[in-house]
Each structure stands twice: as structure tokens, then as C-alpha cells.
Amino acid sequence: MILPKFSVRQDNDRVYVTIHVAHVRTTSIELDIDGDQLKFSASPYYLRLTFPGKVIEDEDSNAKFDAGTGDILVTLSKQTPGEHFENLDLLTSLLATRREQANVATKVARPLIEEIGTVDNSGGIDELLERARIDEDFDWEMPQQLDLGELQVGSAKYGFNQQYTGYLTHVHSTANEINEVVDPDHSTPDSRRQHRIACENAKFDQEYYMENYLNDEDIQPLIKHPLSTDTLSDPEFTATEQQTMVNLPSKTLLISNKQAVYLGMVDLLFAYSLELRSHLGELTIESAWAIGAVSSTLSNLEQFATLRETCVASYRRGLAYTLYRHWDLCERAMDDVRVICQNGRRAILKVFLELKRVFDEHDVYYVYSKLFLDDYCVWLQVGASDEVLKSLADKLAHIEVEQEEVEWDLDALEDRVLMSSDSEAEEEQEEQEHEAQEEPTRRPLIEML
Secondary structure, eight states: OBOOEEEEEEOSSEEEEEEEOOSOOGGGOEEEEETTEEEEEETTEEEEEEOSSOEEOOTTOEEEEETTTTEEEEEEEESSTTOOOTTTTOHHHHHSOHHHHHHHHHSOOSOSOOOOSSOOOSSTHHHHHHHTOOOOOOOTTSOOOOOGGGOOTTOOOBSGGGOBOSTTTTGGGTTOOSOOOSSGGGOOHHHHHHHHHHHHHHHOOHHHHHHHHHOOTTTHHHHHSOOOGGGSSSOOOOHHHHHHHHHSOOOOOOOSOHHHHHHHHHHHHHHHHHHHHHTTTOOOTTHHHHHHHHOHHHHSOOOOSSHHHHHHHHHHHHTTSSSSOOHHHHHHHHHHHHHHHHTOHHHHHHHHHHHHHHHHTSTTTTHHIIIIIHHHHHHHHHTOOHHHHHHHHHHHHHOOOOGGGGTSOHHHHHHHHHHHHHHHHHHHHHHHHHHHHHSOOOOOSSOOO
16 A cells, blocks of 8 residues: 655644555545544545544535646544644654554653752763663554565664664675764674774864864854754744655654664764864755764764763764864753754754655665664654653753763873963063164154254
8 A cells, every 4th residue: 555645734623644655546535534533544545644633524624626736635624622732743643553643642741850959960861761661562453564675583673762774785785984883783882982093082182173173263153153043942844844744654663762862863973063063054965964964873883871971971072073063062062952852843853854865865885774763753753752852852952071080181282282372472572572672763864963
């Protein structure tokens, strides 16, 4: 069956579903209303939508077919007039099953962050995110079958929720300059992490960092640049973005480690924010590589365990792989991540749809959409929790990464820069004074007699 293009809107009393089906016979069209679900079929098309509230068939409900455009407009009355249905523009969430939508609604029963006295930056959110886990069961509404071709003994798992293998078998024969893992399909999480840290240590350039620290005239405007309006709490999705959501793979995401999924999201948001801020809010043709290089999730298939190690890794890569390598720029980018998380999953989804577009358009890096971004775009609609995201944003507001944590002795490098700058200034002043003393006294052009 083919999933047709569709859009949904509402007013106070009704829901309007526009379904585009080309070249179908009206006699083959079937509509079924069952509480919160609309089921539509017209061979070869099939669509099932699960609404946030219940709809009914009454005298105001109808379906009209425009043979010229191939559009069917279905009008349904709300069981409770005046009820507002949330997130009707998150089209993938409408495609979710009842069980998946119930999971989103019930997964967090209490605030995840409770501050008593001083703030503990050592763990906190990581333990609380762990408590946000829920047991997931099979969805009996849709048939499911495991792909046995992926269950190869000894093959490494990576990607979103560590569920893929074999995608990077021949990565070194392609022009993939993001990947740093030597042999992805025979690696382990520990070997990937050790190699990532070694690559970062080798990549960090002391002279580059000191030069950016001393001469930051071009960097300060980047730090002061306002955050993009696309990250507002209630962004509008374009027609292209809505179609992207419809075209996302239809799958049930059985998350084994929700905490790692949230932390990978933070890592990707940081890489995106740093790239966006480095070009005053614009992405470039090199942005796919730049984002991938900064993201440990993409470049090293990293899976984080704590928020602090996520932030430290982000700072390390932000100071080793970017065009502008400045501590304050990294801090501002991480604050952008906080704001985006505070604004909820719709704002984050807007970012991830943009990330998907950037990587989809690249001849080599599109593989990261398959491994991570497609699933993140689905999960943000049907699995992510705004309560968890706000708790995460609260933790990001209080967590502070110290320069000692990146292990490159940045304080000493900055002191060297300041001492060298002061010495040069003193030498220049002494030279000017010396030249002034040696300057011969000029005789007047006309001597008075």
C-alpha cells in the first residue's frame, strides 16, 4: 500500500483532512471513523491517522472529492466542540499507533529535576533521565518482523539506538571525511571512544587556539549574534518540512537506552548551533562536513552516558575541528542548545529537519540521515518528552564545563598569550621612547638676528 500525501487543520469544532490521491475510482474509496482514528483506503493508497482527541460522524461530517486536483477533503466533527487538538502539524505523530501516542502522553509522571539547596553538576539529569525509561511492548496493530540480515554475530552496532550494522563497511573507500573510526563494523564503544580522544588530542593546535584567543575581532560578532527565530517554542513548519515528515520511514522505535538518545541529541544540537553561529546564522556547502566533524555522534559513533561527558566532548571538538576555536564561542553555542531544548520538541524537530536536508543533499554524507537523522525526526514526534527536554534545559543552564576538563591546559596557553602581548607592548613603548630621545633637535629655518 502507498501512503498518500496529506495535511491536517482544525477550527473550534471540526478537523479537516486533505488527502491527495491521483487516479483513483470513487467507488474504491473507504473511510472508517473509530473514536480517535481515521482510516482511509482507495487502492493502492492507505492512510491511518490517530488524533489527540476523538472525532465523530454527524450531519456536519462529509467527504468531497475533486477529480481535477485528486484531493479528497474529509471533514470530521470533534466529539467535544471547542477542544484543541495539539500538534496536528507533526504529521509523523499522527501516523503513530495508539500505543506509541499513549507512551508519549504517560512516560513522565513527575518533574525530572528537583533542586534542593545547591546544584549538583556531577550527575543529576543522567539519573533522572534514567528514571524516565518505560517498558515498551510489541504493537499488535501493525505486523512486525525482524530483519535477520542485521543480526550478525560479532558485528558492531551503531547509529540511532545502536540498531544498525553494515552501513559503514566500505566507508574508507568513499570520500567520507567525517568518519574517524578505523573499522566501524568491528569496533566497540570503548575502542571508538579511545580513538576519538586520541584524534582530538592530535588535532588540537595550540598556536591556532592562542591566535584566536588574542585576535578575536572576527569572533566577537559571532558570539553576540542572536539565536535564529527558527528555534522559537512554536515554529511553523513549511510545506517542504511537512512533506519530509510524511516521507519519513514508518517504524516502531523500541528504544533500549533513552538517556543515550537524549544525550546524542544534545551533541548534534551543539554541532549544529556552533556551525550556524560561526556563519552568522547561515549554513554553507561545507556545513554537512563541519557539523559531522564536531559531532562525536556522527564522526565516532559515540554513545554518551552522562550529560557532562557530552558537553566536554562537544567543547573539545569545538576547539579542535572548527574554523573559529574560541572558548566563549563554545559556551554560547551550548547556551543555544539550552534555549532550543527549553522550547521543546517542536523547536528541536525544526532543527533536525534542517539537519536531515543538509545531509540528504550530500552525495556521501546522506548515510548519516539513514543512521541517525531519520530516526531522530520520527522519535521527536512520537517518543520525545517535552518534560524531559525542559529538565535537560534546566540542567544545561546550571552545568559549567571547566577548561581543565578538556585536558589541554588552556589556562596556561591563555596566560602565555597575555604575557607575550604585554611584553610586545612594553617593547614597542620602549622603542618609541628611545627613538624620541635620539631624534635631533631641529634648527629653525629663519634665525632671528
